Amino acid sequence: MSHLIEMAAISKAFGGSVALRDVSLALAPGTVHALMGENGAGKSTLMKILAGVHQPDSGEVRRAGRTVSFANPRAALEAGISTVFQELSLLPNMTIAENMFLGREPTGCFGGIDRRRMRVGTKDALARLGLTLDPDTLVSELSIAERQFVEIAHGIDSDADVFILDEPTAALNAADVEVLNRHIRSLREAGKAIVYISHRMDEIFAICDVVTVLKDGQLVGTRPLSEMTPASLIAMMVGRELEDxxxxxxxxxxxxxxxxxxxxxxxxxxxxxxxxxxxxxxxxxxxxxxxxxxxxxxxxxxxxxxxxxxxxxxxxxxxxxxxxxxxxxxxxxxxxxxxxxxxxxxxxxxxxxxxxxxxxxxxxxxxxxxxxxxxxxxxxxxxxxxxxxxxxxxxxxxxxxxxxxxxxxxxxxxxxxxxxxxxxxxxxxxxxxxxxxxxxxxxxxxxxxxxxxxxxxxxxxxxxxxxxxxxxxxxxxxxxxxxxxxxxxxxxxxxxx
Structure with missing residues (x-):
């Protein structure tokens, strides 16, 4: 199977602290890929390199087999990589439509911003997730779940192929989690690759296909979840059994x-x-x-x-x-x-x-x-x-x-x-x-x-x-x-x- 994204031998240090050492990760289309490890294992650093927030010290990122480099998050999004970080990036004092088109506002024939096109485009993008939110609603008025869905809709609207979800359910109730999972499954069926970062075992085994485990900035391994149990996954992460x-x-x-x-x-x-x-x-x-x-x-x-x-x-x-x-x-x-x-x-x-x-x-x-x-x-x-x-x-x-x-x-x-x-x-x-x-x-x-x-x-x-x-x-x-x-x-x- 060809991969949408390959991260090969990625290393990154901040001052004298090594965050990643020779870590490789491959994301296949139509899969939900769990990324797990204790805090400080390097998960966020690896994903921020993929999202264009950080640049690797060594190693390379390949997109559909071609080596790429993302100078910033916008470059990554334009290359089809959408990230929903745990700390959401929407601007609360702007509307949903303004956030969706931030930095790429359509203009009319006289050079002004075409807000009607923004509203229509936003409504269409939200509808693909089954959302009926008013595009003119301020983000500050949305629930945490709605903000996350808007970020996912933003990625879909940008025609992203890779979605990075960092602790997406940390502040969601059970009903919202099920809605989110439904959206994730539809993205998988559409051939997208989803990176799913979570500490919740039940979610990992319910929604993910593959798991990659990092520890102390290094790759422990990648396994199909069908071959794993919660106990074996915990042992892989921390070197001790569940009961311990x-x-x-x-x-x-x-x-x-x-x-x-x-x-x-x-x-x-x-x-x-x-x-x-x-x-x-x-x-x-x-x-x-x-x-x-x-x-x-x-x-x-x-x-x-x-x-x-x-x-x-x-x-x-x-x-x-x-x-x-x-x-x-x-x-x-x-x-x-x-x-x-x-x-x-x-x-x-x-x-x-x-x-x-x-x-x-x-x-x-x-x-x-x-x-x-x-x-x-x-x-x-x-x-x-x-x-x-x-x-x-x-x-x-x-x-x-x-x-x-x-x-x-x-x-x-x-x-x-x-x-x-x-x-x-x-x-x-x-x-x-x-x-x-x-x-x-x-x-x-x-x-x-x-x-x-x-x-x-x-x-x-x-x-x-x-x-x-x-x-x-x-x-x-x-x-x-x-x-x-x-x-x-x-x-x-x-x-x-």
Whole structure:
């Protein structure tokens, strides 16, 4: 089979740091090619070379057998290579049509921009993905999923043959993921080559045909996914088996750290109760969007249930609680809430690692003041959580996803919190960082803390937790010991409700 793109013996260094060493990658038409590896493995650098963002120090890129060089992303797009990076590149203060035709605006007979042609062209491009968005809509008004689909439509409109999708589902819900997968399959059927970068095993095996694994800037190998299993793929990435990612479970027989009773999320849903004990990790499992997140956020005032009662440190809390004071009240009771979206809801991306770690200690102050008085706390937290940064003054927004997540966890471990509510603890982080985060949570529980966790990854919940509540239709339909649980038994419990 001839290849649309061949990257041969690519090497790239930034100063004294080698990002890639003799890496080769071939993309065949009509395939979805997974690119995997831990953070820092070289995935993004390799794709930025293909996208014209970086130039290789050595090696060559061949397009349909001919050696090519892309001076910038526009040159790559004109050569048929479209990239949807994790940090989307659309300009939010411009319309969809203006973004679609940026830099190639059609002109009318008098030299002015032909906006009617832009709208028609944009509408046609969106229609090919089944989208009915108004071309005059500002990008800032679109959801994350819609922005990604617009970027893909931009590539299709540019007649791209190669699509690079970097963590395309990190911020999507289940329905949007299925729409995206449908578009990816249609691109594959049209003979396009798709590079798919993700840390989610279920997505890789559901949508991809081939996988290439990088480690420490070098090629580990390329394999057909039909010959792989999640366990063998993880072993290929990090050199350890799936079960080795999870620390040994605890006993989970301590006193109740949190008891919730009569929680009714909606007027038409059944009330349910649950308990989290000291020393254990409890998970909410089941199909996505069945009320797991609502139940957790009800405790901190981020969702208003119909009714319910929570008991915590001898205090009874009537639900719902006010949104304005919910998180502060939770913190006053020794609780911590770690949201799913660490960038928008959790971290201060423009501030330093140190300032983010001590943010909860400054919670009663009007501003994020200098963190000098907490120097020892910051140093110990960075050491204990193995946060990889140049130092406490490093800007959090420049760190990898795994290190950002550890900074967010470190903020609450630096307080006297003994109960963590945590959503998607390893979203968008690599396998190696996942293992570290699992250890951090288990150490917290072993020290007498309690954890309530949400995750879209059922394997993660089974491996990490002592007990699971299966949530379906905004109520708990089953309680299962995690050691006895399987993906099948959890799905069966949800669908049999």
């Amino acid at each position: 990612l999870f620390p040994e479970r605890g006993q989970g027989e301590g006193a109740a750290a949190l008891s919730v009773s009569g929680l009714r999320l909606h007027t038409d849903s059944q009330p349910f109760s649950f308990t989290v004990r000291k020393g254990e990790i409890v998970g909410f499992a089941g199909l996505e969007g069945q009320g797991q997140q609502k139940a957790v956020r009800a405790l901190v005032g981020q969702f208003a249930p119909v009714e319910g009662t929570a008991s915590r440190r001898g205090e009874t809390i009537q639900l719902p609680v006010p949104k304005e004071s919910g998180v502060r009240r939770w913190q006053a009771l020794g609780g911590a809430f770690v949201p799913e979206d660490r960038k928008d809801e959790g971290l201060f991306l423009g501030h330093s690692v140190g300032q983010n770690i001590v943010a909860a200690l400054h919670a009663g102050r009007p501003t994020l003041k200098a963190a000098k008085r907490y120097g020892d706390v910051i140093t110990e937290t960075m050491r204990r959580l193995n946060i990889k940064a140049s130092g406490p003054s490093a800007i959090v927004g420049a760190l990898s996803g795994g290190n950002q997540q550890k900074v967010l966890l470190g903020r609450y471990l630096a307080t006297d919190a003994d109960l963590l509510l945590i959503e998607e603890p390893t979203r968008g982080v690599d396998v190696g960082a996942k293992a570290e985060i699992y250890r951090i949570l288990r150490d917290f529980a072993k020290a007498g803390g309690a954890v309530l966790v949400l995750s879209r990854e059922t394997i993660e919940l089974i491996g990490l937790c002592e007990r699971l509540y299966v949530i379906h239709g905004n109520t708990a339909v089953s309680e299962i010991r995690a050691v006895d649980a399987t993906e099948h038994s959890i799905l069966n419990a949800a669908l049999s409700a």
